[in-house]
Amino acid sequence: MYRGGIDLVAGLEIKNSFTLVNAPAGSGKTTAISKLVKVLLRSSEKKILCITFTNRATEQLRLKIDDEQVEISTIHSFISNFMLPFFNKVGIKEYYGEVFALNIEQILSGSDPTNLEKIEKFKLRNNISPDKLLDREFVIGNMQKIYYSETQYSSYLYGGLSHDDLLLFSRDVLSKFTKINNLISQKYSYVFIDEYQDTNTEILELFHKATQSTKTKLVLLGDEMQQIYADRGEGFEPVLEEFFEKDRSLKKNWRSNEHIVTILNNLYFDPSYSQDPQIMGGQKPQLHLVDSVDKVETEEDVMQLVLYNSDLFDRIGAGNLYRAFLQKYSFNDKHTSKQVLLDLTDNPDELMKLFIFIMETTYYYSNKKYGEVLKRIVGFNYLNEQKWRVNKHSDKLRINMYLQEINSKFNEDITILELIDFLQRTKLFDANYLEQIINNLNENVNFKERIATVKLIEFKRCYNESKIQTTSTQHAVKGEGHPSIALKITDGAHSPNVQMYLFLELIAKDMFNYTELKEIVPDIRALKENYTKLVGFKISSSITKDSYEANKVNLNNYIIELDSRIMRHNHLYSIIFQTVFVAYFSSSNVSNFKKCLSAINKIEGIILAYKLFYVGCSRAMNKLDVYVSLDKVNNFKTEFVSKMQSIGFDVVV
Ligand SMILES: Nc1ncnc2c1ncn2[C@@H]1O[C@H](COP(=O)(O)OP(=O)(O)OP(=O)(O)O)[C@@H](O)[C@H]1O
Numbered sequence: 159m160y161r162g163g164i165d166l167v168a169g170l171e172i173k174n175s176f177t178l179v180n181a182p183a184g185s186g187k188t189t190a191i192s193k194l195v196k197v198l199l200r201s202s203e204k205k206i207l208c209i210t211f212t213n214r215a216t217e218q219l220r221l222k223i224d225d226e227q228v229e230i231s232t233i234h235s236f237i238s239n240f241m242l243p244f245f246n247k248v249g250i251k252e253y254y255g256e257v258f259a260l261n262i263e264q265i266l267s268g269s270d271p272t273n274l275e276k277i278e279k280f281k282l283r284n285n286i287s288p289d290k291l292l293d294r295e296f297v298i299g300n301m302q303k304i305y306y307s308e309t310q311y312s313s314y315l316y317g318g319l320s321h322d323d324l325l326l327f328s329r330d331v332l333s334k335f336t337k338i339n340n341l342i343s344q345k346y347s348y349v350f351i352d353e354y355q356d357t358n359t360e361i362l363e364l365f366h367k368a369t370q371s372t373k374t375k376l377v378l379l380g381d382e383m384q385q386i387y388a389d390r391g392e393g394f395e396p397v398l399e400e401f402f403e404k405d406r407s408l409k410k411n412w413r414s415n416e417h418i419v420t421i422l423n424n425l426y427f428d429p430s431y432s433q434d435p436q437i438m439g440g441q442k443p444q445l446h447l448v449d450s451v452d453k454v455e456t457e458e459d460v461m462q463l464v465l466y467n468s469d470l471f472d473r474i475g476a477g478n479l480y481r482a483f484l485q486k487y488s489f490n491d492k493h494t495s496k497q498v499l500l501d502l503t504d505n506p507d508e509l510m511k512l513f514i515f516i517m518e519t520t521y522y523y524s525n526k527k528y529g530e531v532l533k534r535i536v537g538f539n540y541l542n543e544q545k546w547r548v549n550k551h552s553d554k555l556r557i558n559m560y561l562q563e564i565n566s567k568f569n570e571d572i573t574i575l576e577l578i579d580f581l582q583r584t585k586l587f588d589a590n591y592l593e594q595i596i597n598n599l600n601e602n603v604n605f606k607e608r609i610a611t612v613k614l615i616e617f618k619r620c621y622n623e624s625k626i627q628t629t630s631t632q633h634a635v636k637g638e639g640h641p642s643i644a645l646k647i648t649d650g651a652h653s654p655n656v657q658m659y660l661f662l663e664l665i666a667k668d669m670f671n672y673t674e675l676k677e678i679v680p681d682i683r684a685l686k687e688n689y690t691k692l693v694g695f696k697i698s699s700s701i702t703k704d705s706y707e708a709n710k711v712n713l714n715n716y717i718i719e720l721d722s723r724i725m726r727h728n729h730l731y732s733i734i735f736q737t738v739f740v741a742y743f744s745s746s747n748v749s750n751f752k753k754c755l756s757a758i759n760k761i762e763g764i765i766l767a768y769k770l771f772y773v774g775c776s777r778a779m780n781k782l783d784v785y786v787s788l789d790k791v792n793n794f795k796t797e798f799v800s801k802m803q804s805i806g807f808d809v810v811v
Pocket residue numbers: 169181182183184185186187188189190381384412413636637638639776
């Protein structure tokens with residue numbers, strides 16, 4: 159009965175236990191989830207689970223589906239809630255001891271000063287005599303409950319799980335404890351996972367196992383071309399191949415105008431995924447060859463896409479503040495520095511909360527919007543209450559004076575630390591709160607050192623940017639569409655490693671072959687892993703001369719194998735690898751070794767560049783402008799211009 163309805167409404171139909179919807183950008187995958195769920199609800203007695211990639215995506219889906227029978231959540235929040243009731247069970251704690259045996263024992267061995275310090279703290283916290291010898295059994299017996307630490311580090315002595323360990327441990331628990339595993343299929347009739355291509359392999363495995371041989375249907379939606387994290391999803395590919403029904407019914411592009419869709423179709427690695435544009439006419443995309451991408455100015459309503467967060471903050475004049483906050487929130491943390499600096503509504507950082515409060519009260523105060531000022535004063539929990547109490551008219555005059563004082567200080571050309579110092583002296587804020595801020599600063603010496611000289615104006619620029627949001631990294635616009643996009647092409651060596659200009663050169667010379675490049679990546683990684691085990695450390699370009707010399711035989715063999723087994727058969731051999739390998743073989747030293755490593759790294763950098771170029775273009779609804787630095791393409795300019803024209807760009811020099 160619902161069949162027709164499903165086809166008509168969502169463009170998708172879920173017939174099998176395992177369905178994979180791999181479809182290009184803008185084909186309506188996320189929209190299909192929301193439409194389909196509404197239809198499925200009518201016939202489903204159990205709940206429906208939708209896993210999204212970002213909190214923003216969760217919020218947007220919740221706006222579309224408001225039904226308590228539907229659970230919408232990011233993966234970490236789903237898993238940590240789901241596992242919570244089991245984390246204090248003896249059996250699960252014992253299993254934690256088994257899974258993380260090596261990690262716990264390494265700390266207990268006291269092999270280095272940080273481990274000794276951890277043991278000491280542990281004993282102090284638990285009232286254990288300093289002389290007691292600890293073992294794993296004792297640690298587990300002492301553990302109250304396992305918990306998600308919401309950081310990138312696990313606290314193995316206390317049962318804390320990092321972002322990664324939470325997923326890994328949960329998968330292992332479900333695979334060992336059948337009763338917990340069965341709860342998923344007992345509770346949910348459907349599980350939808352959006353952006354599966356960037357979802358951790360453990361999670362895909364967990365859901366696959368939990369729904370196997372049950373009536374619960376598992377639906378994965380995503381797009382291989384939009385895979386940004388190279389290490390996710392790939393381990394699951396054999397299972398996808400074998401067990402999943404591939405649904406190819408989303409063939410239209412609903413987001414971008416026909417000219418942009420032409421470009422997307424021309425870029426897509428597999429022509430059989432070609433999309434039919436639904437928005438006809440519109441502006442033709444332009445590719446601009448400019449002197450310097452960094453100097454390009456765009457209109458206010460254009461969303462600029464840059465590669466790095468640091469580019470984004472430098473562009474708005476808040477680079478120092480960003481680099482300071484990087485010491486506090488790293489790239490992999492639950493909250494990244496970027497979020498912390500640009501989140502106005504739900505900011506997790508005590509210092510930022512304080513600035514936002516002052517910024518907003520002083521803004522409304524100088525614009526004479528006293529109602530708004532009052533709202534903020536009442537809503538802020540960290541003021542010195544005695545000073546801000548309003549009973550009689552004279553109180554209002556006093557508060558007016560405070561605001562004037564803060565306002566004038568806030569408008570001076572001072573540093574962030576000077577402002578905090580001023581606030582401490584005025585006693586207008588809760589003393590404990592300010593003390594906590596200072597303590598936190600002292601705890602993190604690197605952060606303190608960096609922030610010491612940062613001017614307040616940098617914070618103000620962040621505040622203003624978060625109000626208008628005209629720049630974003632390509633990663634952050636996942637799933638979104640914007641009327642006008644300016645894509646600024648730059649290279650990057652680390653996190654992420656992106657070889658945009660090499661990619662453009664290869665594509666211009668008709669030498670880019672995604673499928674072939676993709677196929678050699680697992681071989682490159684496997685070889686590196688073998689040799690990492692042999693030498694006993696991570697092989698990277700930060701290798702020192704001494705450790706290179708000490709392991710020379712193995713490292714030589716590594717390059718010989720790379721050359722003869724993998725690279726020599728690749729058609730890019732002559733332009734990327736030959737020179738560096740030949741140089742290394744004629745003079746085997748650490749510097750030539752590093753050059754080989756950096757050449758090998760280029761492979762993954764080219765693949766990521768290709769995907770980011772596609773993702774960047776695909777965010778544009780009506781206007782797309784790509785900016786390329788002329789000097790970086792000058793050597794192959796003629797081929798480049800004609801290739802870009804044939805893909806569908808108007809080229810502007
Ligand atoms: N069936 C439809 N009819 C009309 N508009 C649609 C339809 N499906 C999607 N859209 C619109 O097209 C745009 C892209 O849709 P959606 O975000 O669902 O695509 P997606 O495949 O998830 O994209 P991406 O892979 O780029 O994240 C949205 O603006 C959405 O509202």
